[in-house]
Amino acid sequence: LCTTHRRRKxxxxxxxxxxxxxxxEIAKTWKMLKDNGIDHPSYLDxxxxxxxxxxxxxxxxxxxxxxxxxxxxxxxxxxxxxxxxMVKGMLELHAACGDKRYLDCARKAFDRYFEMxxxxxxxxxxxxxxxxxxxxxxxxxxxxALELYRQTGEKKYLDCAERVxxxxxxxxxxxxxxxxxxxxxxxFGYHTSGGTLVSAxxxxxxxxxxxxxxxxxxxxxxxxxxxxxxxxxxxxVNAIQDVxxxxxxxxxxxxxxxxxxxxxxxxxRWAKYRSDPIAARGNFNNQCxxxxxxxxxxxxxxxxxxMLPRK
Numbered sequence: 001l002c003t004t005h006r007r008r009k010x011x012x013x014x015x016x017x018x019x020x021x022x023x024x025e026i027a028k029t030w031k032m033l034k035d036n037g038i039d040h041p042s043y044l045d046x047x048x049x050x051x052x053x054x055x056x057x058x059x060x061x062x063x064x065x066x067x068x069x070x071x072x073x074x075x076x077x078x079x080x081x082x083x084x085x086m087v088k089g090m091l092e093l094h095a096a097c098g099d100k101r102y103l104d105c106a107r108k109a110f111d112r113y114f115e116m117x118x119x120x121x122x123x124x125x126x127x128x129x130x131x132x133x134x135x136x137x138x139x140x141x142x143x144x145a146l147e148l149y150r151q152t153g154e155k156k157y158l159d160c161a162e163r164v165x166x167x168x169x170x171x172x173x174x175x176x177x178x179x180x181x182x183x184x185x186x187x188f189g190y191h192t193s194g195g196t197l198v199s200a201x202x203x204x205x206x207x208x209x210x211x212x213x214x215x216x217x218x219x220x221x222x223x224x225x226x227x228x229x230x231x232x233x234x235x236x237v238n239a240i241q242d243v244x245x246x247x248x249x250x251x252x253x254x255x256x257x258x259x260x261x262x263x264x265x266x267x268x269r270w271a272k273y274r275s276d277p278i279a280a281r282g283n284f285n286n287q288c289x290x291x292x293x294x295x296x297x298x299x300x301x302x303x304x305x306x307m308l309p310r311k
Contacts, residue, residue, distance in 0.1 A: 175192070183281060
């Protein structure tokens with residue numbers, strides 16, 4: 001295992017969601033460099049060591065757990081569906097190196113998570129800052145179901161992908177709520193359609209869902225059902241609002257770097273980041289975080305511009 005906290009004091013609590021991302025991203029990085037004549041075997045070794053740990057610690061009742069100790073290698077917390085990020089990571093590692101152990105373990109874990117939660121139209125506890133029913137935990141299962149369908153040819157995984165995508169999109173606004181000009185939504189022309197709520201605890205709109213847009217497009221291609229592509233485009237046009245332009249600038253007294261974006265858009269009187277619940281409706285939380293930019297780039301790298309016609 002490895003620390004996931006690089007800019008503050010090391011905390012002996014490792015999230016399987018972050019470790020799963022690490023496995024997949026380092027595997028793809030190794031493959032990209034290798035394909036371009038640059039070999040970094042330590043990158044692949046790093047990903048395989050992480051994945052091997054979770055292959056060895058697979059538990060049928062709680063496939064990949066939730067929180068692990070860096071010092072002892074023991075599970076500190078179980079439950080939840082954050083292990084889907086490790087499923088996705090193992091499948092990406094398998095695609096990079098061809099080791100069937102990772103495909104077999106990922107398939108076994110996916111089947112178990114789907115049996116426990118996803119197949120019952122629920123997903124829970126994949127985020128690091130809350131432990132509740134949420135949207136974010138379900139994203140990796142769309143990719144993983146499609147990849148398992150590609151690898152095995154079993155139609156059940158295509159059906160699984162559609163069911164998970166339906167769950168993911170059940171958090172999405174399909175209409176524009178109305179706001180007064182006194183609200184920030186009204187002043188800036190922000191529309192809610194295509195926005196997705198974070199979770200039962202965080203009932204605000206965030207642009208996280210751009211990360212799933214390529215998978216929704218892939219699902220449309222695999223099924224011939226264009227509703228998934230339209231859902232992806234609706235998500236995209238919502239998520240590219242509130243993005244600071246080339247000169248950055250300032251909003252609500254906060255300096256904005258080019259490309260930055262607020263993490264949360266409070267469409268209701270949900271007021272976790274504001275002291276006045278009356279003024280909270282239709283406003284931004286003014287916290288510009290990096291993952292939103294990362295996920296937009298992730299989608300663009302995989303898909304290109306989602307609004308352009310598909311070739």
